[in-house]
Amino acid sequence: MHSFLSKSPEDTTNYADSFASSLQRNDIVMLIGDLGSGKTQFVKGVCRFFQVRDTISSPTFVMLHRYEGRDGRDEELLLYHFDLYKVKRESEILELGYEEFSQANGICLIEWADKLRELIPHRRAEIRFTLGSTENERRIDIERFPTTRTNSAVDLPYTKKLQSEHPRY
Numbered sequence: 001m002h003s004f005l006s007k008s009p010e011d012t013t014n015y016a017d018s019f020a021s022s023l024q025r026n027d028i029v030m031l032i033g034d035l036g037s038g039k040t041q042f043v044k045g046v047c048r049f050f051q052v053r054d055t056i057s058s059p060t061f062v063m064l065h066r067y068e069g070r071d072g073r074d075e076e077l078l079l080y081h082f083d084l085y086k087v088k089r090e091s092e093i094l095e096l097g098y099e100e101f102s103q104a105n106g107i108c109l110i111e112w113a114d115k116l117r118e119l120i121p122h123r124r125a126e127i128r129f130t131l132g133s134t135e136n137e138r139r140i141d142i143e144r145f146p147t148t149r150t151n152s153a154v155d156l157p158y159t160k161k162l163q164s165e166h167p168r169y
């Protein structure tokens with residue numbers, strides 16, 4: 001696990017920008033933390049790394065935004081920015097196109113990803129945000145799963161249960 005103490009919104013964005021250089025296509029980034037803890041601020045930094053030009057905001061009403069970006073080779077890369085705050089059942093997440101977008105060769109950034117249960121991907125980065133002791137302090141903890149990184153074909157993104165419910169996996 002890697003921890004960072006952010007002292008300002010810019011600190012969080014800069015940290016996310018450098019974290020983004022470790023991301024690969026089809027990665028899923030779970031963002032977990034209370035209201036106003038910095039999840040969207042973090043997404044802004046990831047989007048900056050991928051040269052997204054749109055304005056980034058929490059996708060509160062539509063629950064999903066799609067941004068066009070570019071990777072390190074200047075090839076097009078799509079970012080899927082989910083906000084699961086209002087989600088009550090996991091089926092709503094599937095209705096948003098989660099299965100498709102998590103394998104669409106882009107990157108998924110998921111706010112309130114603690115709403116995922118059966119749909120937690122096997123391979124993921126978990127980013128946890130906690131308020132610090134002063135108004136602008138945030139603690140950011142990053143953990144990658146599985147802890148030893150593999151790219152093998154058997155390393156499917158979903159749990160066994162989901163695979164059995166959705167035979168095409």
Ligand SMILES: Nc1ncnc2c1ncn2[C@@H]1O[C@H](COP(=O)(O)OP(=O)(O)OP(=O)(O)O)[C@@H](O)[C@H]1O
Pocket residue numbers: 006007008009010011012033034035036037038039040041042058085111135136137138
């Ligand atoms: N160190 C910091 N890192 C990130 N944001 C900070 C920091 N210090 C202050 N802030 C402020 O906290 C707020 C974080 O808002 P942000 O929209 O990123 O939160 P969020 O976790 O996405 O909340 P929500 O669950 O409502 O979507 C912003 O107003 C930002 O300016």
Ligand SMILES: [Mg+2]
Pocket residue numbers: 039040041057058111
């Ligand atoms: Mg947000």
